[in-house]
Amino acid sequence: MSDLQAEPSARSIWSGRITIGLVNVPVKLYTMIKDQSFSFKLVRKDDACPLRYERVCTLDDKVVPWSEVGRAIEVRKGEYVVFSDKELDSLRPESNKKIVINKFVLMNQVDRVFYDTSFILAPDKSDDSYGLLLNAFKEKGLAGVGKFTLRTKEYPIIIYPYHEALILTTLRYSDEVVDPKTVKEITTVKKPSKEELDLALKIIDNLRGDFSIKDYRDTFREEVQKLVESKMKGQIITVEEPQAEEVRSLMQALKETLSQMQQR
Amino acid sequence: MMKELTRVNFTNLNKIIYPELGISKSQVIDYYIRIAPRMLPFLKDRALVRTRYPNGINEEGFYEKDAPKGTPEWIKTFTKFSESVQKNTDYVICNDLDTLIWLANLAALELHIPLSKTPETGVPDIALFDLDPEPPAGLREAINAAFLLKELLEKLGLKSFVKNSGKKGLHVVIPLQPNHNFDQVRDFVHSVGLILTKKHIFIVSERSQTNEPGKVLIDYPQNSEHGTMIAPYSLRAVKEATVSTPLEWHELNTLKPYDYNLFSILNKSEEPWKHLFDEPQKLPKSF
DSSP: OOSOOSOOOSSOSEEEEEEETTEEEEEEEEEOOOOOOOOOOOBOTTTOOBOOOOOBOTTTOOBOOGGGOOEEEEEETTEEEEEOHHHHHHHSOOOOSEEEEEEEEOGGGSOGGGEEEEEEEEESSOHHHHHHHHHHHHHHTOEEEEEEEETTEEEEEEEEEETTEEEEEEEOOGGGSOOGGGSHHHHTOOOOOHHHHHHHHHHHHHTOOOOOGGGOOOHHHHHHHHHHHHHHTTOOOOOOOOOOHHHHHHHHHHHHHHHHHHHO | OHHHHOSOOOOOTTOEEETTTTEEHHHHHHHHHHHHHHHHHHHTTOEEEEEEOTTOTTSOOEEEOBOOTTOOTTSEEEEEEETTTTEEEEEEEOOSHHHHHHHHHTTEEEEEEESBOSSOTTSBSEEEEEEEEOTTOOHHHHHHHHHHHHHHHHHTTOOOEEEEOSSSOEEEEEEBOSOOOHHHHHHHHHHHHHHHHHHOTTEEOOGGGGGSTTOEEEEOTTOSTTOEEEOTTOBOSSTTOBBOOEEOGGGGGTOOTTOSBTTGGGGOOOOTTTTGGGSOBOOOSOO
16 A cells, blocks of 8 residues: 555645746646645534634734734734735736746755645646656656645645656745754764763664554544544543653553563 | 553653663563573572662762562561571562562572572582683683683583573583582582693683783682572673573584673573473583
8 A cells, every 4th residue: 555645635726837938838836745634623612602703902802803904914013014915915926827947957955854745736638748748757757846835835846756746836936045064062972982872872773673654543532533423323432641751661561571471 | 451461660761771772671571581481490489699880880889689678568578597697588589470570670680599499509500610810811712712611511420501601601510410519519520621721721720810911811610509690591681681591512612702781681582491400410420
């Protein structure tokens, strides 16, 4: 089974075209990354009545209707520069329905710390030209870089072949990523002695293995899901005291050793 | 629930015991839980002496014979009158997993075993040759001495077993039939050492000779009712978190200091001392 197990979306979130020089390939964009965290609704505890947010003035405590809400940036404590929707709209990049590729680069030239989120590019009644583009990418072993506007934000992007499809990954801007060298504690890290390093290497070798993302699970989500199911069946829930990580791993070791000693 | 698995109440699990490797007390306890099936046979019915490091190995540890205050009722003890301090000492006997991890929770990193079992503490069941290299001699020289010792013992019709001490030295032992006393064993170990010193200039047999640099001492006085050796699979209080490890003789050819520690030993599948007590031997009267 594949390591990629999220449910595919029924509908695309965007359609337009990839533009490389004079070539255009009509494409649709599908979500690739799906956050599976629970979103809890806020309710009144006693009767599960759902709650609603209100925007309240901090001076007179009156509710402000949407029609009177504007956007502002706090420039100094308590001082605001207010924008009208019109002003902001005129500044925003135009969504021109285009994914522009202006360069081809080696994939590893784009540092993966800039990777943000990924989308699946699919042909939009353009099976032939999409297939041509995909195979040209694969043949060259290069990735395309360029830019793309989704909703109201323009992103640097990288496009590359993966599992017989083209993937678009949005990138972070350079001023959005911190250089580890600028963290104070990093600058004072000491060089180990050869002896210490050898020991550390030995420990690493002992723990060496193959990576599978399926070894990791969101246990909180699974436990909440189980609880939802038993609550729906009307079962009474007894709350177990949360166990610290160390206690849980010692219990696991005890279970293993006890069963081993029974076999001996 | 933890209570269904053990009678021990764990405390201060996050305390760092080996600061250089960042090993916490919970990892020490985890180690003793996992090594227990291999280790317990060597502790059985022996009056244990412990070295405890409640504040980690970089703080002072202490040597403990008496069962400490607050020892639970279910811990087995052996009471013996001590001539030297004119009072009874209650030694801890570790015959089960719970006692072992109770000791681990007390940060009793090093477990030392006497060379006899209770209640007949005057009857040795192990003869110990403690090979201790004096710098600049090191493990390599101790290994050379151990092979010479093994060869000599074979000529006397004796099968010997070897482990590293977890520090620089090696321990070579012979399992004994219950018809020796400590004086006989100590004399035997001493005599064997003397034979080797005559043939090999780098081997010495007396503690007074350890001020000669580069020698390997074959120490014999520990063969007494009060003597002990570090238990097989015990941790050592050194920064590399080494383990005193039973070895196959051929492993000595490539053995390096710190080869076995709290992490790596759990991947070692062989148990070279598994049958140590299956064929106890008789020391020759004269040779």
